[in-house]
Every structure is written in structure tokens, then in C-alpha cells.
């Protein structure tokens with residue numbers, strides 16, 4: 001004969017019978033922006049917390065506003081007419097000024113206007129043409145290898161994907177970001193060159209010192225829509241005002257938001 005449940009048993013059975021709590025529907029993951037791959041760098045989700053982070057974001061907002069006022073429209077200083085020329089110019093710009101690169105590329109582009117032409121070039125002729133940009137043997141080898149790979153694997157077209165671009169000889173993440181961002185408006189990451197590295201340090205945006213870590217932090221702090229132009233603007237500001245040796249803090253619009261003002 002079944003026994004009558006005691007009070008405590010009753011409560012227990014009531015508990016069991018209680019309807020399941022409704023849980024909030026899971027948010028759908030936001031769709032991945034644009035087509036570029038971010039595979040080469042894992043994107044962190046948060047830098048700092050609490051007041052420190054809030055203060056940094058507020059200051060960063062003021063810096064962004066100031067940079068947009070100073071440099072409303074910006075682009076890459078390397079002369080180019082298409083993504084292939086920009087890729088070549090960016091490879092040549094390693095350890096060299098953009099001005100110097102712009103003096104050698106007109107003849108180079110006239111002789112080798114596309115990957116197919118460059119892939120057939122005499123290595124010594126490329127070396128001669130790019131000699132004044134420094135590291136000319138390595139650069140000539142990279143240009144030739146890149147042109148050959150583009151011709152053999154990509155039908156002479158540049159892939160619009162970071163993970164594929166960095167398989168080309170002489171093309172690292174920074175170069176790929178330059179090409180995708182400037183030539184195609186694809187925010188695959190943030191270009192961190194010597195100016196961006198110096199200025200993000202002076203402006204107290206990051207304490208990181210390697211380009212890859214600086215990029216990771218900036219990618220968290222800035223919305224994707226700012227990634228491309230933020231680099232361009234910092235580069236221009238680094239050239240015009242916040243020079244490596246003698247920053248012109250007395251004429252810098254960013255001075256009120258810069259922890260290094262008059263002491264860099």
C-alpha cells in the first residue's frame with residue numbers, strides 16, 4: 001500500500017514538479033564583419049577594467065576627435081594605382097622611407113606593370129631598380145617570389161584575405177593590412193608601423209611595445225570602422241608633429257590628452 005507523503009516529502013515532490021525556469025533566449029553571435037580573415041591574431045575581448053578603462057576610452061575618444069580634425073581625409077603616402085602596385089611599394093618600404101620608395105617605383109611599375117611581367121623579370125634587373133631602398137637583394141627576391149606565386153596560384157590577382165596574403169614571400173601581417181585596408185577598404189587589422197608604435201606609446205594608449213601586441217590592444221579599443229584611418233592619421237601626425245626626435249608639443253592639438261606632452 002502506498003504511504004502518504006510526509007510534509008517534507010510533499011515539499012520535495014512539489015519542488016520536483018515546479019516548472020522549469022525560463023531562460024533568456026541566447027543571443028545570436030554577431031555576424032563576422034567584412035571578408036578579411038582575423039585568423040593570424042586571436043582577438044582579445046577586453047583591456048583593463050573599471051575606472052582606468054573608462055578613462056582610457058574617454059581619452060581615446062578625444063584623441064580620435066583631434067586626429068580627425070587635423071587630418072579629415074587620409075590615405076597611404078606610397079604612390080600606387082592598384083593593389084598590386086601598393087603591395088610592391090609596401091614590400092619596398094621596409095626599413096625605408098615612403099619618399100625614397102616613391103622615387104624608384106615609377107620605373108619599376110613601367111617595366112613590370114603586373115604580376116605576370118614581374119614573375120618573368122631578371123632578378124639582377126630588379127635588384128638594380130630597387131637598390132636605393134636598402135636590403136635590395138632580399139626585396140628583389142620577395143618581389144619575384146610574390147609575383148610568381150600570384151601568377152601560379154591566384155591567376156595574377158591579389159587574394160583579398162589576410163591569411164592568404166601572408167603566404168606570399170616578403171608579406172607579413174603589416175603589409176597585408178596595408179594592402180587590404182588601403183586598396184580595398186577591408187579592415188583586417190590595424191597597421192602598426194614605427195609611427196603608430198611611437199605615438200600609441202606617447203599618447204598612453206598602450207604600454208605594449210611589440211607591433212603584434214599593440215595591434216591586438218588597438219583592435220579591442222577601437223571599433224572596426226576606425227581601424228584603417230586611425231593608422232593613417234597617426235602616421236601623418238608622427239611625420240608632421242610628433243616626430244621621433246623632437247615632438248612639437250607646443251603646436252600639438254592632442255597635448256591636453258597626451259601624458260607625454262612636453263616630456264617626450
Ligand code: SF4
Nearest residue numbers: 242247249252255258
Ligand atoms: S603632445 Fe607632444 S608627445 Fe604628445 S602627441 Fe603631441 S607632439 Fe606627441
